[in-house]
Amino acid sequence: MKDFCVIGSGISGATIANHLSKKYIVDVYDKARGAGGRASNKKFNLKKSFDHGAQYISPKNIKFKRFVDNLISKKILKKWPGKHLFLKENIKENKKHIKIIGKNGNNAISKYLLKDINCFFNSEVTNILHKNNIWQLTFNDGSKKFYKSIILTCPFPQLKKLSKKYIKHSFINQKIKMEANITIMMVVKNLGSKISSYFFSDSVLGWAAYENSKKRFKSNHDLWTLQSTPKWANKVINNNRINKLQNSKILIDKFFKLTGFKKSKILHSKNHGWKYAFNSNPLKIKSYWNSSLRLGVCADWFVGSRLESGWLSAKDLSLKIK
Numbered sequence: 001m002k003d004f005c006v007i008g009s010g011i012s013g014a015t016i017a018n019h020l021s022k023k024y025i026v027d028v029y030d031k032a033r034g035a036g037g038r039a040s041n042k043k044f045n046l047k048k049s050f051d052h053g054a055q056y057i058s059p060k061n062i063k064f065k066r067f068v069d070n071l072i073s074k075k076i077l078k079k080w081p082g083k084h085l086f087l088k089e090n091i092k093e094n095k096k097h098i099k100i101i102g103k104n105g106n107n108a109i110s111k112y113l114l115k116d117i118n119c120f121f122n123s124e125v126t127n128i129l130h131k132n133n134i135w136q137l138t139f140n141d142g143s144k145k146f147y148k149s150i151i152l153t154c155p156f157p158q159l160k161k162l163s164k165k166y167i168k169h170s171f172i173n174q175k176i177k178m179e180a181n182i183t184i185m186m187v188v189k190n191l192g193s194k195i196s197s198y199f200f201s202d203s204v205l206g207w208a209a210y211e212n213s214k215k216r217f218k219s220n221h222d223l224w225t226l227q228s229t230p231k232w233a234n235k236v237i238n239n240n241r242i243n244k245l246q247n248s249k250i251l252i253d254k255f256f257k258l259t260g261f262k263k264s265k266i267l268h269s270k271n272h273g274w275k276y277a278f279n280s281n282p283l284k285i286k287s288y289w290n291s292s293l294r295l296g297v298c299a300d301w302f303v304g305s306r307l308e309s310g311w312l313s314a315k316d317l318s319l320k321i322k
């Protein structure tokens, strides 16, 4: 029987799996089609894509910064060139933070960390059971797998559903609210933008990223990723599936109004609703490890709302697992 299974291939799952694989046999499962979790990259066609989850990294923690710098030197990550505007009363360039992105997509970190690890995608874990010191995983197709130890990295509501009865710590009963986000991937004819990203001070539209500015592809058309504010998304997320067109229109109209670009024909647009995008209230612990059950949990929401938070949580768990 194999040692560890890790549920989730986002930065938390990829970081802990990579660490454990140096000593143990590890398998990773994810219900999604590929690695990255909420740092996902959506293909528009063979060459063009949208980072429709995490937008960029601006490392704060010194160890995480070192990790990121190392991946820049390996050409896995790179600096996002161009001007990044913070639109408040006066337009000014946001020079405060350097913005780091994946060379080919923002799922680059997960892909890199998991490159030598057995990963199983399209594999949703629907139940976990601990019996005779063995973890039994049941998948959406009814199949079962067995491991000595289990690590979970899902967003909090999904974690609670799967593992509440096995977690012997008060955090599982805390009210951890993960805020929503609505993201639009939009293709329009060339707008002539000289700006790489906009951070808006608006109640509905929070952010717009000009994908072409990342210099991963060349195109006569513009690819833009628009992200709502959490406040607006929290209000509309539950009905987003039935109101997709209407919600997309609201965000796209806002984009043209706030940037001042002349409204042009939308050649393509796709609306993605993130029900569990961020937790802004860090917990008192950074990860959880139960050595008698051999069950661990690490995820961004322990520490904060960013990729860095997931990495720090996974590093904390790796210290707890002996």
Ligand SMILES: Cc1cc2nc3c(=O)[nH]c(=O)nc-3n(C[C@H](O)[C@H](O)[C@H](O)COP(=O)(O)OP(=O)(O)OC[C@H]3O[C@@H](n4cnc5c(N)ncnc54)[C@H](O)[C@@H]3O)c2cc1C
Pocket (backbone or CB within 6 Å): 007, 008, 009, 010, 011, 012, 013, 029, 030, 031, 032, 036, 037, 038, 039, 052, 053, 054, 055, 056, 057, 058, 123, 124, 125, 126, 153, 154, 155, 158, 162, 181, 183, 227, 274, 276, 277, 278, 298, 299, 300, 301, 305, 306, 307, 308, 309, 310
């Ligand atoms: C719209 C948006 C914008 C963001 N912008 C930024 C940003 O600019 N900068 C930044 O640093 N961070 C940003 N973030 C946050 C960042 O994406 C997250 O902090 C980070 O990706 C979390 O990583 P994680 O591994 O903890 O969780 P996740 O990435 O959510 O990984 C969990 C994985 O578990 C899988 N999973 C869940 N349940 C199951 C199951 N039952 N069976 C199998 N698999 C399962 C999921 O498919 C997922 O792949 C953003 C997030 C969103 C949604």
